[in-house]
Amino acid sequence: MTERLFVFRWDVDHRVCMTDGMPRIRAVCRDFGVPNTFFVNLGRSTNLREWLGKGVTRSKAKLADREAVHLIKKTGWPRFILETALARPVGLSFLPELHAFQAEGHELGLHGGMDHVIWSRRFHDLPDAELVADVEESYAHFVRHFGRPAGFSSPGFYSDERVMALLDRLGFTYNGDGIGGEPHRASAGGRELRHWTIPVTLSGPRTIPFLEYHGARDTPEAEMLGELRQHLESRDLVVLYGHPCYEGVREGILRKVFATALEHGFRFVTMQTVAERLRSAAPVR
Numbered sequence: 001m002t003e004r005l006f007v008f009r010w011d012v013d014h015r016v017c018m019t020d021g022m023p024r025i026r027a028v029c030r031d032f033g034v035p036n037t038f039f040v041n042l043g044r045s046t047n048l049r050e051w052l053g054k055g056v057t058r059s060k061a062k063l064a065d066r067e068a069v070h071l072i073k074k075t076g077w078p079r080f081i082l083e084t085a086l087a088r089p090v091g092l093s094f095l096p097e098l099h100a101f102q103a104e105g106h107e108l109g110l111h112g113g114m115d116h117v118i119w120s121r122r123f124h125d126l127p128d129a130e131l132v133a134d135v136e137e138s139y140a141h142f143v144r145h146f147g148r149p150a151g152f153s154s155p156g157f158y159s160d161e162r163v164m165a166l167l168d169r170l171g172f173t174y175n176g177d178g179i180g181g182e183p184h185r186a187s188a189g190g191r192e193l194r195h196w197t198i199p200v201t202l203s204g205p206r207t208i209p210f211l212e213y214h215g216a217r218d219t220p221e222a223e224m225l226g227e228l229r230q231h232l233e234s235r236d237l238v239v240l241y242g243h244p245c246y247e248g249v250r251e252g253i254l255r256k257v258f259a260t261a262l263e264h265g266f267r268f269v270t271m272q273t274v275a276e277r278l279r280s281a282a283p284v285r
Helices: 015-032 053-064 071-075 077-086 095-103 116-125 128-146 161-170 210-216 221-234 251-263 271-281
Strands: 005-012 037-040 107-111 151-153 184-188 191-197 237-242
Touching (some): 005 015, 005 251, 005 271, 015 095, 015 251, 037 151, 071 077, 095 107, 128 161, 161 184, 161 191, 191 271, 210 237, 221 251
């Protein structure tokens, strides 16, 4: 990298992301004149069977997590119940809105398959054929409505070599399934693949977004921005991520984060731009 690059990437996993967060993010990006990357869940975001039955223990654990903001707090009980009951798709229900983001220079990528909850909770138990069919169905919808995606992110960062090999076969340029470290070529079966892994460079513990983690802990704003500045001063490529239903509805702090990055000499780019630069610097043999 010959200049300082800043990426804010979003996982658009729930309908409330589209209705509440995305319009505010669009306004902030317009005001700053910057592009962002949005990984869109085209399928459904909630699954009643997974919340109940065998999944109830994990549901309770998520509600009790003090380092993250659980989904019900983000959406409110009425909308959570409604969406769980209706199981409506996310991205496929908001095609005009997403086309408008594309038209304004933002990047759209693919976020998992057609059931966000199953991927997040039972990914490692999914049979290979079921996983491949799920991604291929979501990919086909994406291509039909938005063109071929360059990037892919897995719900909850749950990924493995099966996903890496599939993304390579489908022709993705990069995946965002990493936390910490530097961009590197994805691999599977002991061999280097053609596409890149571009990790998030700053987050809370586990895979909790940086701003959400500090919000859940009620960290003073000055302290949170100070930690961000330290990170910006130490790197030439910074990748933050969040969810429109949390960071996106906190327009004030989002504006301060964007302003801080610009003040430190960073240029906002999409994940696709970073991947293209990586590919140009190290072309596939």
